[in-house]
Amino acid sequence: MPENSNKPAVFHEIAVTKNDILNCSYENWYSLFGAHAYSRAIMLPVPDEFIDYLESDDFTIPGEKSKPNAQNDSDWDYTPPSRPDPACRFLEFHRRIQETFKSFKHIAPKLNWSAPQDSVWMLPGRTMKCSSSSDIYLLLKSSDYINHDLSHAFDEADSVPDKIQYYLILREWKEINPSLEFRCFVRDRQLLGISQRDLNYYPFLDDLHDTIIERISAFFDDVLLPKFGSNSFAFDVYLPKPFTKVYLVDINPFARKTDSLLFTWNELATMAPHDDEVAVRLVTQHNSGRFATKAHSHNHVPRDVLDASMDSSKMVEMLQNWSAMLSKENEDTEESE
Ligand SMILES: Nc1ncnc2c1ncn2[C@@H]1O[C@H](COP(=O)(O)OP(=O)(O)O)[C@@H](O)[C@H]1O
Ligand SMILES: [Mg+2]
Known part of the structure; x- marks a missing residue:
């Protein structure tokens, strides 16, 4: 979400304590809210x-060394000198x-x-x-x-x-539909905002806007707020069909290292809660949120794809190269068939 470009950018410090981090450790929050975990x-x-x-x-x-060596009578099998x-x-x-x-x-x-x-x-x-x-x-x-x-x-x-x-x-392991995962930001015990967690466009989410606020706000007020030890945090929930029950997936520190998704940390650090109205941010057709190659893939996509995602002219150039390459590949396969 672009910040207001007329204002000079101010970097807001966000204070995090040791206890805030410890409270978000899985075994800590699970001991309080395990019954609501996904x-x-x-x-x-x-x-x-x-x-x-x-x-x-x-x-x-x-644990992979415990298999007894299979009969090794082929010249091709080479077993490297093994480490313990x-x-x-x-x-x-x-x-x-x-x-x-x-x-x-x-x-x-x-x-x-x-x-x-x-x-x-x-x-x-x-x-x-x-x-x-x-x-x-x-x-x-x-x-x-x-x-x-x-x-x-x-x-x-x-x-x-x-x-x-x-x-x-x-x-x-339980299958999860990523379109129905949400990250919810709490500052000073106020639920400020809710963002889609998977940043693809899911048209059906628009109609769920009010249900998302209702269910998650109730979960926050009834379950989390009375027991959680930090005043600011970001919790992840799953709200599967028929949208009646909220499941807790994780709790994260209210800190810049937690992905702010469709918000920015400066917004989250400064925004005033709107008359009890929680801000829900969804990816719309016009706001694709972010060029989402695939989340968490930054260390295994080619560097030029990442660079290009920061720069639209590079992106166009890369896509042109890409489509040229694909059509060449198609020609090649057609020829070989
Ligand atoms: N029990 C589960 N079975 C399958 N997938 C899960 C399960 N729990 C969580 N996930 C998936 O794993 C993702 C990452 O889990 P999460 O605990 O939020 O990790 P992190 O804190 O590193 O972001 C979740 O967004 C969800 O899609
Ligand atoms: Mg987490």
Whole structure:
């Protein structure tokens, strides 16, 4: 959303405390609002040895070495000299992850604050749907968002805890319709605004405008406000058909590192609540929000696509090159058929 270009831009400081960050840690909010969470979750305290593994350069996936070597009579098979299985350093933790797959068929993993949404391209379905402990290790190990939790969770906060207890959150996988996920911004205990979370255009959302406000406001007043320990935060909800029940997906700090989606942080820091009217922002046909390649894909799209998304003339040029390339490809395939 462009800010008023006549006014000089002012950067508003947003104060975040250590406790604000801790309150948003999954195991903290889940202990208060687990009954309203979208899915069941098992929360495993992470041993230091597993943190060491995540932070190391060792890309061996734990638990994959246990398979006995298949009969190796082909010249083509080359087994590289093997590193020790990292799982031997956190066997009990590894065993508990495997155990969880007995209760949950598939798992959407995350650490205290972040899910590895930026590394889903590592899995065949390009989602966070994990079917084995190896899938989980692969997602966590390849994710910058997970690295954020390990190294930068308190960057914007006034202080840092002496020791952070990490948890691996194993959420039971449940399909979710991204068009009905919303991020809701609360400042000084006032619900200010609600934004679509997935920034594609969904025409049917317009008719839901009032329902979205009603359901989410009631959830905020009745469930969150009485119990949550911070005055400002951003909560994510899911409001599936028939739009009667609100499910909590996550709670995030009211801080610039949380994606402000269809708002800007300067707006959120300064906007006055409008006579109890909450601002709902949806992507419309005319406001495509943002050039959404695909969310969280910034570290695996070609650099020129990202650069072009900041500059419309570059974008036109790139699209022309692209369509030329595609039509060339089409010609080539037609010729070969
Ligand atoms: N139990 C679940 N099963 C499947 N997908 C889920 C589940 N819970 C959340 N998701 C999806 O994962 C996305 C990211 O989860 P979230 O906890 O909000 O991560 P982050 O805090 O890193 O943004 C959500 O927007 C939702 O689409
Ligand atoms: Mg979050």
